[in-house]
Amino acid sequence: MPVHTRWGLHRLGPTTAPLVAFVVVVVTCRPAHAYVDPGTLSIVLQGTVAGIAALALYFRARVTKLFSIFRRRSKCEEPEAPGANSGGKAESDPDDQ
Amino acid sequence: MIDPASFRDPAGRVHHVDGRIFRAVHRAGLQDWLFVNGSEVFQRLVQRGAVLGADEVDPGVLGGDAPTGGLVLEHPRIPFWSYPYEWSFGALKAAALAHLDLQIELLDHRIALSDGSAYNVQFLGTRPVFVDVLSLRRYRANEHWAGYRQFCQQFLYPLLLRSKFGVPFQDWFRGRPEGIAVEEVAHLARWHHLLSLGMLLHVIAPGRLQAHAGGWVETRATRAQARGLPMSRYRSLLLQLRDWIAVLRPRAQGPSTWQDYAWGATYDRAEAAAKRALVECFARSVRPALLLDLGCNTGEYAGLALRAGAQKVVGLENDHGALERAFAHAHRATLDLLPLYQDCTDPSPGQGWNGREHRGLVERCADVEAVMALAFVHHVVLGRNIPLADVVRWITSLAPCGLIEFVPKDDRAVQRMLSLRDDAFPGYSFDAFLAALHRHARVVAQRTVSQSGREIVWFVRDAQ
Numbered sequence: 190m191p192v193h194t195r196w197g198l199h200r201l202g203p204t205t206a207p208l209v210a211f212v213v214v215v216v217t218c219r220p221a222h223a224y225v226d227p228g229t230l231s232i233v234l235q236g237t238v239a240g241i242a243a244l245a246l247y248f249r250a251r252v253t254k255l256f257s258i259f260r261r262r263s264k265c266e267e268p269e270a271p272g273a274n275s276g277g278k279a280e281s282d283p284d285d286q
Numbered sequence: 287m288i289d290p291a292s293f294r295d296p297a298g299r300v301h302h303v304d305g306r307i308f309r310a311v312h313r314a315g316l317q318d319w320l321f322v323n324g325s326e327v328f329q330r331l332v333q334r335g336a337v338l339g340a341d342e343v344d345p346g347v348l349g350g351d352a353p354t355g356g357l358v359l360e361h362p363r364i365p366f367w368s369y370p371y372e373w374s375f376g377a378l379k380a381a382a383l384a385h386l387d388l389q390i391e392l393l394d395h396r397i398a399l400s401d402g403s404a405y406n407v408q409f410l411g412t413r414p415v416f417v418d419v420l421s422l423r424r425y426r427a428n429e430h431w432a433g434y435r436q437f438c439q440q441f442l443y444p445l446l447l448r449s450k451f452g453v454p455f456q457d458w459f460r461g462r463p464e465g466i467a468v469e470e471v472a473h474l475a476r477w478h479h480l481l482s483l484g485m486l487l488h489v490i491a492p493g494r495l496q497a498h499a500g501g502w503v504e505t506r507a508t509r510a511q512a513r514g515l516p517m518s519r520y521r522s523l524l525l526q527l528r529d530w531i532a533v534l535r536p537r538a539q540g541p542s543t544w545q546d547y548a549w550g551a552t553y554d555r556a557e558a559a560a561k562r563a564l565v566e567c568f569a570r571s572v573r574p575a576l577l578l579d580l581g582c583n584t585g586e587y588a589g590l591a592l593r594a595g596a597q598k599v600v601g602l603e604n605d606h607g608a609l610e611r612a613f614a615h616a617h618r619a620t621l622d623l624l625p626l627y628q629d630c631t632d633p634s635p636g637q638g639w640n641g642r643e644h645r646g647l648v649e650r651c652a653d654v655e656a657v658m659a660l661a662f663v664h665h666v667v668l669g670r671n672i673p674l675a676d677v678v679r680w681i682t683s684l685a686p687c688g689l690i691e692f693v694p695k696d697d698r699a700v701q702r703m704l705s706l707r708d709d710a711f712p713g714y715s716f717d718a719f720l721a722a723l724h725r726h727a728r729v730v731a732q733r734t735v736s737q738s739g740r741e742i743v744w745f746v747r748d749a750q
Contacts, residue, residue, distance in 0.1 A: 192644065227509040228435060230492060230495055230496055230503055230506060230507075231430075231434050231435040231492070232430055232507045232510050232511055233495075233506045233507045233510050233521070234491065234492055234514065235430050235431060235434055235510070235515055236510055236515055236519070238487045238488065238491070238523065239515060239519035239520060239522055240415075240519060241483070241487060241522040242487065242519075242522045242523050242525070242526035242527075243518065244521050245483055245526060246525055246526055246529075266294075268599055274383055274729035282363055
């Protein structure tokens with residue numbers, strides 16, 4: 190049984206529960222004074238890290254989609270000001286520091 | 287000669303023969319190489335310049351070192367080899383994004399990378415190019431990302447040091463060529479970093495578990511290995527890292543000493559024009575294939591030299607603000623300028639295994655055809671107490687010809703440097719400089735470029 194289910198955290202929802210369980214485990218773990226090979230740890234964590242990353246990407250895509258609907262609606266409702274630039278603002282140079 | 291850094295990969299070795307670069311593909315790596323080389327995506331990446339090209343040649347070029355049952359490839363030569371601990375934040379970020387983009391594109395065609403090493407990326411100008419073609423291999427169903435930890439240590443954590451904590455990564459990284467350890471970065475994290483998903487997933491969690499986890503990790507690892515990582519999750523991990531790294535910015539540390547240095551600071555308009563004219567004349571006459579600019583600042587004079595005839599410039603600078611601006615300027619203007627972090631009084635040494643895995647700076651300057659040291663000597667002599675004659679000898683040893691600017695004691699910049707300390711440099715004079723120069727080179731041209739008496743000398747080194 191996954192940790193978050195065992196602790197009843199699954200009631201928090203499908204995204205929050207594993208994340209909260211992850212934070213709790215990370216914050217509450219105690220020194221074990223044992224050698225842990227970093228490569229081995231990387232394998233153990235990768236599944237969880239990649240899973241949370243996938244969820245984060247999924248929800249961000251949904252939120253972006255939702256915002257784009259509202260943006261489209263508000264654009265339709267607002268009459269375009271005469272002479273307004275419809276091209277949007279120029280993208281900034283990502284490497285311009 | 288086998289490249290001293292090429293000993294880890296059982297799939298092959300890099301050989302240097304008469305200035306040409308060959309890669310022996312051993313039997314262990316042959317099948318993967320044939321699969322990768324036969325793929326349409328690999329050829330596309332080579333054409334686009336994201337991956338270094340590799341042409342199959344007659345194995346006889348390696349003589350007795352030719353691999354049995356393998357083949358030999360030839361790579362185009364990288365004009366100047368650099369290491370991630372010498373790159374600016376902007377350069378390391380560009381390399382990290384290029385590495386992830388490459389992986390994402392390759393994964394879609396069932397090709398994976400066997401490691402996540404930043405040393406497998408080199409720069410052509412400000413464009414990163416992936417050089418280790420034998421790191422590419424056929425994707426195995428449900429495999430984990432083998433290079434995840436290495437990618438974090440050599441790309442992500444150095445970037446985070448600067449971005450989240452304001453600590454320049456270069457010196458730390460040079461002290462740990464294998465990369466910054468997760469425990470060290472996690473130790474710097476504060477509670478508010480728990481609110482950052484990226485920090486939580488890639489730094490705090492592995493850092494705490496590394497320090498606190500016990501023997502259960504071995505059991506979990508065996509289970510995780512057996513379970514595998516679905517390709518969709520593998521891809522998500524790459525995408526999430528890419529999105530995060532793309533928005534990282536170097537944390538402002540206030541204006542640095544040299545980033546706002548301008549011609550007008552020490553020159554009036556006419557003096558600046560005279561200096562520019564001499565740099566342009568030098569570059570136009572010599573047309574060096576590789577020019578080394580010591581103390582390149584934001585790359586203004588390097589840019590001039592490139593426009594006048596230099597083919598490629600490597601700039602050395604130890605001011606982080608100026609270095610970032612130089613990289614951004616070169617990138618925007620598509621200049622073939624690679625600015626590197628370097629303290630010239632302590633240039634990168636040979637290090638890694640046997641002290642030869644990562645070559646020292648001076649060793650890598652063998653192909654330099656010209657050197658510029660503009661307003662550089664006084665910083666090293668008066669600021670770091672290096673004897674004038676030693677500095678001149680070092681500069682002339684780097685290239686067969688060059689420009690050196692001498693700033694006299696009457697100059698405002700030198701007076702500022704000496705204002706709070708005793709003048710312990712009675713031998714610092716233009717005559718002493720010229721005498722030191724004449725021991726190694728002859729003077730082709732000499733021009734006074736400021737009212738304070740700044741002199742620029744064009745030298746040609748004596749035949750050795």
